[in-house]
Amino acid sequence: MTQINEPRRALVTGITGQDGSYLTELLLDQGYEVYGVIRHSASRNDWRMANFSSRVHLLSGDLGDSSSLVRALLRSRPHEVYNLAAQSFVPTSFEQPLQTLEITGLGVLRLLEALRQVAPEARFYQASTSEMFGQAREMPQNERTAFHPRSPYGVAKVTAHWATVNYREAYGLFCCSGILFNHESPRRGSDFVTQKVATAAARISRGLQSELYLGNLDAQRDWGHSRDFVRAMWLMLQQDEPRDFVIATGATRSVRELCQVAFEHVGLRADDHVTIDPSFVRPKEAKQLVGDASAARDQLGWRPTISFDAMIEEMVDAAGERLDGFSREARQGRKAELSGS
Numbered sequence: 419m420t421q422i423n424e425p426r427r428a429l430v431t432g433i434t435g436q437d438g439s440y441l442t443e444l445l446l447d448q449g450y451e452v453y454g455v456i457r458h459s460a461s462r463n464d465w466r467m468a469n470f471s472s473r474v475h476l477l478s479g480d481l482g483d484s485s486s487l488v489r490a491l492l493r494s495r496p497h498e499v500y501n502l503a504a505q506s507f508v509p510t511s512f513e514q515p516l517q518t519l520e521i522t523g524l525g526v527l528r529l530l531e532a533l534r535q536v537a538p539e540a541r542f543y544q545a546s547t548s549e550m551f552g553q554a555r556e557m558p559q560n561e562r563t564a565f566h567p568r569s570p571y572g573v574a575k576v577t578a579h580w581a582t583v584n585y586r587e588a589y590g591l592f593c594c595s596g597i598l599f600n601h602e603s604p605r606r607g608s609d610f611v612t613q614k615v616a617t618a619a620a621r622i623s624r625g626l627q628s629e630l631y632l633g634n635l636d637a638q639r640d641w642g643h644s645r646d647f648v649r650a651m652w653l654m655l656q657q658d659e660p661r662d663f664v665i666a667t668g669a670t671r672s673v674r675e676l677c678q679v680a681f682e683h684v685g686l687r688a689d690d691h692v693t694i695d696p697s698f699v700r701p702k703e704a705k706q707l708v709g710d711a712s713a714a715r716d717q718l719g720w721r722p723t724i725s726f727d728a729m730i731e732e733m734v735d736a737a738g739e740r741l742d743g744f745s746r747e748a749r750q751g752r753k754a755e756l757s758g759s
């Protein structure tokens with residue numbers, strides 16, 4: 419039972435990822451006690467948690483292991499559960515379709531079943547995705563648009579999405595699915611196209627490389643900022659009734675335009691450096707995705723605040739700062755070696 423003045427507790431899976439880190443910062447700012455599920459890793463993978471790692475409780479767990487999920491729920495006794503964990507890179511889902519379905523799809527069913535059994539009062543957020551629309555039947559896509567996933571990742575997320583809807587309808591759990599379009603930040607993983615382009619622009623401007631190899635330059639995405647999008651996750655769990663929302667900016671840009679913005683920011687021309695490499699072209703993909711987030715605007719009062727250009731420029735600057743930091747460290751290391759200290 420919740421005591422007066424007892425802090426709200428949130429359990430976050432995927433806390434080491436991009437969204438997990440921004441969401442945790444938001445929850446801590448709101449006074450939550452935050453528990454994060456982390457899986458074992460041979461080498462440390464906690465750089466995104468640098469701002470808050472001493473302020474959260476970390477619990478060992480994996481979406482492949484039901485017993486660890488039950489334990490995490492029993493130990494955290496959460497009021498809110500945010501499921502952000504997934505194998506989230508689309509090309510890997512073509513190479514490892516079964517593992518992707520196991521974690522990104524069935525893993526969610528494991529967590530929902532654990533929730534139903536040991537924490538049925540907790541509110542649950544599922545990280546659904548615009549990749550479920552895939553070959554979209556209409557533009558823009560909203561909460562009623564039919565799904566037609568174009569990748570094993572999309573298929574796994576559709577499984578998870580319907581499992582979330584089913585646990586809401588069948589058991590009356592407070593389960594919400596946020597259908598989020600692409601969102602990025604300086605904390606984006608290095609293989610996603612925005613981070614790949616931002617890092618290359620920063621490296622090329624410093625003379626560290628000369629070419630950037632990409633796949634489909636004509637693909638169009640609706641790109642927002644992770645910091646804006648995690649706010650929508652939290653808002654969904656504060657409503658009186660659970661329901662699903664599309665979260666998007668409503669504007670699309672092509673990969674080609676992304677390159678132009680990033681390279682212009684460092685005084686270069688993208689055309690002089692970008693080369694197409696067919697190995698980065700996917701077997702099948704969603705060519706254009708654009709979201710209609712009017713339900714989120716009307717019911718949650720949610721709006722994106724960071725523009726595409728500002729976000730890409732922030733990413734290029736952050737990539738540059740990381741590079742300069744590395745070279746400063748390397749110089750200091752070499753100096754220390756030479757002086758024998």
Ligand code: NAP
Binds near residue numbers: 503
């Ligand atoms: P991300 O950076 O790839 O983070 C994924 C997180 O999942 C990491 O913390 C990872 O842990 C964890 N994870 C992977 N496999 C796991 C497993 N078997 N058990 C437990 N944890 C596991 O993803 P993101 O960009 O923050 O996205 C967050 C969620 O939103 C994901 O579910 C993604 O599919 C979904 N989504 C993302 C976008 C987007 O544009 N960013 C759009 C729509 C939906 P490690 O650090 O140990 O690898």
Ligand code: F7E
Binds near residue numbers: 506610635673
């Ligand atoms: O690709 C094209 C590529 O890998 C974006 C994940 O967070 O958002 C993300 O999935 C576009 C695609 O993201 C390269 O073909 C061209 O059209 O950054 P991405 P994604 O596949 O859209 C959704 C909403 C999620 O849910 C996912 O978890 O860029 N593209 N050339 C390239 N993409 C990559 N990665 N690398 C290239 O060289």
